[in-house]
Amino acid sequence: MQQELTNKLQQLYEDALSTCQQGSPADYIPALAKANAQLFAVSIASQQLTTQLGDSTERFTLQSIVKVISFMVATEARGVEEVMHYVDLEPTGDAFNSMIRLESSKPGKPFNPMINAGAITIASLLHGTTPNEKVDTVLDFLEQLLHKRPSINGEVFLSEFDTAHRNRAIAYHLKANGFIVGDVETALKAYLLLCSIEVTTQDLAKMGLFLATDGEGAPFISPHILKITKALMMTCGMYNASGKVAAFIGIPAKSGVSGGVLACLKDATIEGHHGAIGIGLFSPAIDDVGNSVASMHMLKQLADHYHLSYF
Amino acid sequence: MQQELTNKLQQLYEDALSTCQQGSPADYIPALAKANAQLFAVSIASQQLTTQLGDSTERFTLQSIVKVISFMVATEARGVEEVMHYVDLEPTGDAFNSMIRLESSKPGKPFNPMINAGAITIASLLHGTTPNEKVDTVLDFLEQLLHKRPSINGEVFLSEFDTAHRNRAIAYHLKANGFIVGDVETALKAYLLLCSIEVTTQDLAKMGLFLATDGEGAPFISPHILKITKALMMTCGMYNASGKVAAFIGIPAKSGVSGGVLACLKDATIEGHHGAIGIGLFSPAIDDVGNSVASMHMLKQLADHYHLSYF
Amino acid sequence: MQQELTNKLQQLYEDALSTCQQGSPADYIPALAKANAQLFAVSIASQQLTTQLGDSTERFTLQSIVKVISFMVATEARGVEEVMHYVDLEPTGDAFNSMIRLESSKPGKPFNPMINAGAITIASLLHGTTPNEKVDTVLDFLEQLLHKRPSINGEVFLSEFDTAHRNRAIAYHLKANGFIVGDVETALKAYLLLCSIEVTTQDLAKMGLFLATDGEGAPFISPHILKITKALMMTCGMYNASGKVAAFIGIPAKSGVSGGVLACLKDATIEGHHGAIGIGLFSPAIDDVGNSVASMHMLKQLADHYHLSYF
Amino acid sequence: MQQELTNKLQQLYEDALSTCQQGSPADYIPALAKANAQLFAVSIASQQLTTQLGDSTERFTLQSIVKVISFMVATEARGVEEVMHYVDLEPTGDAFNSMIRLESSKPGKPFNPMINAGAITIASLLHGTTPNEKVDTVLDFLEQLLHKRPSINGEVFLSEFDTAHRNRAIAYHLKANGFIVGDVETALKAYLLLCSIEVTTQDLAKMGLFLATDGEGAPFISPHILKITKALMMTCGMYNASGKVAAFIGIPAKSGVSGGVLACLKDATIEGHHGAIGIGLFSPAIDDVGNSVASMHMLKQLADHYHLSYF
Known part of the structure; x- marks a missing residue:
């Protein structure tokens, strides 16, 4: 009503x-x-x-709001214990794209899934081998919830993908420390596609x-x-x-x-x-x-x- | 009952x-x-x-729990706006006695009143000129609430005061950046007395x-x-x-x-x-x-x- | 003699x-x-x-020793002023693969060419479009000096390339801040090839x-x-x-x-x-x-x- | 001549x-x-x-130049090995009054005697119990060298002493980590007196x-x-x-x-x-x-x- x-x-x-x-x-x-x-x-x-x-x-793109959704979907799929092996649940006080703590705080586990580091790790934990398969697990969730399948804004995705140097640096830093499951580029692309979901x-x-x-x-x-x-x-x-x-x-x-x-x-x-x-x-x-x-x-x-x- | x-x-x-x-x-x-x-x-x-x-x-000493009480008393006395001029309300992910952010995050305002830096600043904001006067504003509050005036554990206070090098370093760092009101030693002593209140x-x-x-x-x-x-x-x-x-x-x-x-x-x-x-x-x-x-x-x-x- | x-x-x-x-x-x-x-x-x-x-x-691979050679070759080619636009000449006290200062010290210029960050930047400044062209400018220098052209140890190169996550993170971080000239992967590959030169x-x-x-x-x-x-x-x-x-x-x-x-x-x-x-x-x-x-x-x-x- | x-x-x-x-x-x-x-x-x-x-x-005050002299005098008195137990000899890339590395780099030993942290540690290593006794070991050295005993600029000393919050923070941080020998205020006052020697x-x-x-x-x-x-x-x-x-x-x-x-x-x-x-x-x-x-x-x-x- x-x-x-x-x-x-x-x-x-x-x-x-x-x-x-x-x-x-x-x-x-x-x-x-x-x-x-x-x-x-x-x-x-x-x-x-x-x-x-x-x-x-x-319509607008979810950007960081998707971190909430992908965390739920990945954690439902993997279980809290496994997810917490890869990402902590602590606030930081740092900028969302900060990398300092990945080096200064051993062993470099991202502090929470709401900063970029944690969200890229979460993207790597989503089920699926390709970026699209990973993104589909989130779109499936949203389709059930919204009774329509959200679109992805290709222009925004490409715009972010082309300038994703900082996020790519974060992703490879995470990989170096063992906090990305599977392929780095797959996780990164999945993360950027997720950010481009329109709502x-x-x-x-x-x-x-x-x-x-x-x-x-x-x-x-x-x-x-x-x-x-x-x-x-x-x-x-x-x-x-x-x-x-x-x-x-x-x-x-x-x-x-x-x-x-x-x-x-x-x-x-x-x-x-x-x-x-x-x-x-x-x-x-x-x-x-x-x-x-x-x-x-x-x-x-x-x-x-x-x-x-x-x- | x-x-x-x-x-x-x-x-x-x-x-x-x-x-x-x-x-x-x-x-x-x-x-x-x-x-x-x-x-x-x-x-x-x-x-x-x-x-x-x-x-x-x-009975045991409040230690960091007193940070909750002294924040309330100081903020009731000074107002939220004035308190926030001296201390922010953001979580950090750092150790409670960390000093790094006081230097790395300009202008060095403590991030919240629950870490030592913020709590020492809050102690400096309590009304009163001497450490005891500041502590009395908190003891007055607790006496009203508990219908008895809590004691201070002198042995614990002296034990902490003698080894307060790190807290003293924090206090002078705050003073250097303008986030201690009044005398540094007064604020520090007040803070350590507050930590030693027994409950x-x-x-x-x-x-x-x-x-x-x-x-x-x-x-x-x-x-x-x-x-x-x-x-x-x-x-x-x-x-x-x-x-x-x-x-x-x-x-x-x-x-x-x-x-x-x-x-x-x-x-x-x-x-x-x-x-x-x-x-x-x-x-x-x-x-x-x-x-x-x-x-x-x-x-x-x-x-x-x-x-x-x-x- | x-x-x-x-x-x-x-x-x-x-x-x-x-x-x-x-x-x-x-x-x-x-x-x-x-x-x-x-x-x-x-x-x-x-x-x-x-x-x-x-x-x-x-024979052994040069690894970080090549940073001395590539700095000389790039600086002879580009001039001191241009090189210093991209990399400073200051010691750091940090680990050779540290990234913290790239974020904490604005604008993120690598502090010197002897740490990995600076050496990757220097690799991007070597003349040439492809990794091999860049490496050739260093091999040409060494051939003139040693009267033989050094070989590259392919096994070491591949071993480092496969596990170059940290260096790749550094390279993309540098790119995000404007301290890589041209393509990131080209600079990174050139850097790792240079490290694998045998002497x-x-x-x-x-x-x-x-x-x-x-x-x-x-x-x-x-x-x-x-x-x-x-x-x-x-x-x-x-x-x-x-x-x-x-x-x-x-x-x-x-x-x-x-x-x-x-x-x-x-x-x-x-x-x-x-x-x-x-x-x-x-x-x-x-x-x-x-x-x-x-x-x-x-x-x-x-x-x-x-x-x-x-x- | x-x-x-x-x-x-x-x-x-x-x-x-x-x-x-x-x-x-x-x-x-x-x-x-x-x-x-x-x-x-x-x-x-x-x-x-x-x-x-x-x-x-x-005439002008030595300020940081005295770090060279006090290092020589303290090291001659204590020996290289003992001095290096308290201070390293590595450059940092940080500001001369930075405290970050005292916390981030365990166990918090100052990196070198040319930054304030290291120089305050060195002041604590000078022979003597009081600030003046410590300063006298440096003045004795200078008197032998210059054939006159340098004066101390009292106005500059007092001016620095009154605003020495940052240096005092450094000194107590060092003490907390075990890198000040003896009394903190003695070392700090000696350091500031040394900075005020006129030449x-x-x-x-x-x-x-x-x-x-x-x-x-x-x-x-x-x-x-x-x-x-x-x-x-x-x-x-x-x-x-x-x-x-x-x-x-x-x-x-x-x-x-x-x-x-x-x-x-x-x-x-x-x-x-x-x-x-x-x-x-x-x-x-x-x-x-x-x-x-x-x-x-x-x-x-x-x-x-x-x-x-x-x-």
């Missing part, structure tokens, strides 16, 4: 929209740099209701609801894996503002440099929504640490107004 | 007690090294009930309940500061296992090298306890990262059996 | 030979691990005389003599480039013992993990040798930092006995 | 003088910031002759000549210690330009942030000077890495014109 918009939600949306100009689209990937900085969409999904604000049919905020809200309910409905992910996933979102999902997001918003969330944000609420009330709630947000203008400015503003206002903090 | 012990809680306690031998008391502070490694106490407090398991009248698990459980209720009853701390505090416990309260504790236990908690652990539950059921719950644990044998082995084992079993995870 | 062996040189050789067992051949490259740890050769060349001790016709200690002694004379005879390298090269050998030629080698031996020298050492003396007297002298040493058993144990022992005894220190 | 100035030396001096404006006096120590940026003095001393250019009677370029030239001759005349320092000292000057004497100074000038030298430079030549000819030569330079305007601009310019021109490079 589509919710009729309340004045309050509409007002919060308008307020957040006006903050777009405080950021700008990611410029290190050419295909992202040309995004319309004025776009802003918010979708809210609970088990009975959905709410759409703004450009909720606009809308409506899709993100559904993903958030799936997480919030501990996996009710199809597809199947073990509840303890979903809890680990949400803990990772809370401790290291929002780049180098993760600690402040936990402190001032208090919601498990994951952002991507394309401007998307995925959030989930275990038990909340937002106007007509009650219980488990998923939220998807998107606005391409990002701040210094990589988080969408309008999305963060909206999430903070929602958290304050509807008392959403987990703490 | 004192709870009659259920078979289940007693069984979980016995199971956890048997894990003591997997750790050993902290050895870098002489006065801690001689602790009885077989001690183990658990206290659970809700608004109607208290439960005691084991040596719940045994029991019953006291920790009361502190946990205070946090869990967002500050019901005396003393007064603003609810938004309590939420920030609990977020810090979740993202960086358990030394370098904070991420894994969030993933596998999912409860805001803070540990100290003396073997104490403070935890709080927003809304849970543990036998006769319902709603907000505080938990205090103590067992001197700690693991490699500094967390009490039996306490962690107990907390994990409690979380699994009573579904306590925030996620 | 081949020198008749003096008792003194023979005695120093025997003394050094007995130290072989204190090290062991490099084990991270399979093809090197199987070297005969008892081999030890020393060659001394001055403008009038050559002296051979031990297995001076034994004898007699060849090393000739190279040392060439450096010692500031480039007398063919081929041509500008004297100021040879001075820079010798300064680099003194400040960072002997892995993480470079400072101690300067302090206790005081001779510009460059070692490789295959067990070779190249040294040069501006103006010295060693038995019948007078003036500029080149020394080549080889013994596969290396110490913790990567220097040949017997070669270092020999060089220290030579320096002490014949007063060879530059200081 | 005082040399009559040649046109060539006078011209090189004038050229160098004109580069003063490219730098500015050190501003982190208030008492240094007010130096006259136009001062420039050069003194050259050989065994038969002295040459003075510019303000060669102007002229004439004094520096005499020190350089002493080093150049391997210690001819009084006082006595073992020749092998002098060789180690000169090697340290070559590999790490000129802050983060040490490698480039070795490459482009090629002379063992040590600079201080007050604008002084000490250099020594084993066997050279500069106009009427032949053989061992000492050079003292002073100009308060320093560059980004801490070296006196005019002094560096002069030294480079002298090296080029008189072929002074050791390589």
Whole structure:
């Protein structure tokens, strides 16, 4: 059921929209740099209701948000114990593409699956021999969840692949230390394809609801894996503002440099929504640490107004 | 009301007690090294009930657990904005006594108040000119909360003060970068006195309940500061296992090298306890990262059996 | 003219030979691990005389020693100014394969051409489009100098190429920061081919003599480039013992993990040798930092006995 | 014998003088910031002759140049082996006041005596119980060498002592790791007093000549210690330009942030000077890495014109 918009939600949306100009689209990937900085969409999904604000049919690439999905899929496939042999679950305080800790902290195991190092390791752990087979395990999951198979944005993929020097350096560093299973280029290509999966905020809200309910409905992910996933979102999902997001918003969330944000609420009330709630947000203008400015503003206002903090 | 012990809680306690031998008391502070490694106490407090398991009248020093208290007191006194001018709220992945990031990450602001650097900065922000005046603001808070004024263990304080070279190095490094307010030795001495405050698990459980209720009853701390505090416990309260504790236990908690652990539950059921719950644990044998082995084992079993995870 | 062996040189050789067992051949490259740890050769060349001790016709791969040669050839081809746009001339104190400084020290320019990062950058600066063309510029230089064209040890090259994950990580990291000219894989392959060039200690002694004379005879390298090269050998030629080698031996020298050492003396007297002298040493058993144990022992005894220190 | 100035030396001096404006006096120590940026003095001393250019009677504090002297005095007193138990002889590539390596490189031994960490350790190794007793061992050495007892600039000392937070942090970090002998504050005060010893370029030239001759005349320092000292000057004497100074000038030298430079030549000819030569330079305007601009310019021109490079 589509919710009729309340004045309050509409007002919060308008307020957040006006903050777009405080950021700008990611410029290190050419295909992202040309995004319309004025776009802003918010979708809210609970088990009975959905709410759409703004450009909720606009498609964008998942970028780092996919780290949440690929971690769940790989961990369901391999088991927590095996995954943790290759990647830890600790926040770092470092930049998402930092390599220092891979050398300074023996034996060089990536600290968590939300930084690039950990996510490339996770891509190597996805079932399948080729990049496409690996990506298919994630697309299969998303198709079951969204009732449609997401597309991959080929232009964005190629744009990232051509300039993936830093990620390739990370991948070979991981391989040197034994934290890539199988072929390095396969893992790297799979990772970059995964980043290029296209979604809308409506899709993100559904993903958030799936997480919030501990996996009710199809597809199947073990509840303890979903809890680990949400803990990772809370401790290291929002780049180098993760600690402040936990402190001032208090919601498990994951952002991507394309401007998307995925959030989930275990038990909340937002106007007509009650219980488990998923939220998807998107606005391409990002701040210094990589988080969408309008999305963060909206999430903070929602958290304050509807008392959403987990703490 | 004192709870009659259920078979289940007693069984979980016995199971956890048997894990003591997997750790050993902290050895870098002489006065801690001689602790009885077989001690183990658990206290659970809700608004109607208290439960005691084991040596719940045994006194031990707060050590790092005091970082939670001093952060609340300093932030209530100074305001969030002023405190954040001197210390960030981000997890690090570094050792609790690491100095590297003070130099490598400009301008050298400590990343959070749960590492030594941040806690020394917080000590410098406590009201008062002398170390004792600063410590009194924390003791006043604890006296209001516990209805008794905690003592300071002079032997432990002197033992730490004599070997505080690393903490003194941290303090002067912070001063060099402008992140100590006032006199360095005053802040350092205040910090070490705070670490030496003595409590029991019953006291920790009361502190946990205070946090869990967002500050019901005396003393007064603003609810938004309590939420920030609990977020810090979740993202960086358990030394370098904070991420894994969030993933596998999912409860805001803070540990100290003396073997104490403070935890709080927003809304849970543990036998006769319902709603907000505080938990205090103590067992001197700690693991490699500094967390009490039996306490962690107990907390994990409690979380699994009573579904306590925030996620 | 081949020198008749003096008792003194023979005695120093025997003394050094007995130290072989204190090290062991490099084990991270399979093809090197199987070297005969008892081999030890020393060659001394001055403008009038050559002296051979031990297995001076034994061939081994240059490994890091080639960094000296490729730096000279690339710098003669490109000029000092252009080369220094891509690589600095500062010692680091880091491991030869460290990547930390590429990230921590903006803009990520390799600190010197004697560490792997700098040497891969230098390989990218060698004239030529393909790896073989680049390598040929170095082989051309060596052919002019040695009056024979050195071979490349294909087994060692393939062994290193298959396990070059760390070097590949370094190469892509350099590319990400703009310090590789042209194609990354081309530079990397050229670098690994260069490491696999085979020489004898007699060849090393000739190279040392060439450096010692500031480039007398063919081929041509500008004297100021040879001075820079010798300064680099003194400040960072002997892995993480470079400072101690300067302090206790005081001779510009460059070692490789295959067990070779190249040294040069501006103006010295060693038995019948007078003036500029080149020394080549080889013994596969290396110490913790990567220097040949017997070669270092020999060089220290030579320096002490014949007063060879530059200081 | 005082040399009559040649046109060539006078011209090189004038050229160098004109580069003063490219730098500015050190501003982190208030008492240094007010130096006259136009001062420039050069003194050259050989065994038969002295040459003075510019303000060669102007007094300035040794600052980091004293690290050379205190290393010699402490090592003569303690022996090389004992000193190396506390400080290594390796260059670092780090800033002179960096602390990162004290934590990242186990067991935290300072890498060399030319960075602050190593120099504070050396100060702790000087004989004597009080700061003044330790400083007296260095002043005794200088009095024997210079035939007058240098004074200590009390204003500079107090200015540095008041703002010595970073150096104090380094000192306590060293103590925590076992690399300070005795009392920390004693070592730190001794170090800062040593930095405040006042000299002229004439004094520096005499020190350089002493080093150049391997210690001819009084006082006595073992020749092998002098060789180690000169090697340290070559590999790490000129802050983060040490490698480039070795490459482009090629002379063992040590600079201080007050604008002084000490250099020594084993066997050279500069106009009427032949053989061992000492050079003292002073100009308060320093560059980004801490070296006196005019002094560096002069030294480079002298090296080029008189072929002074050791390589």
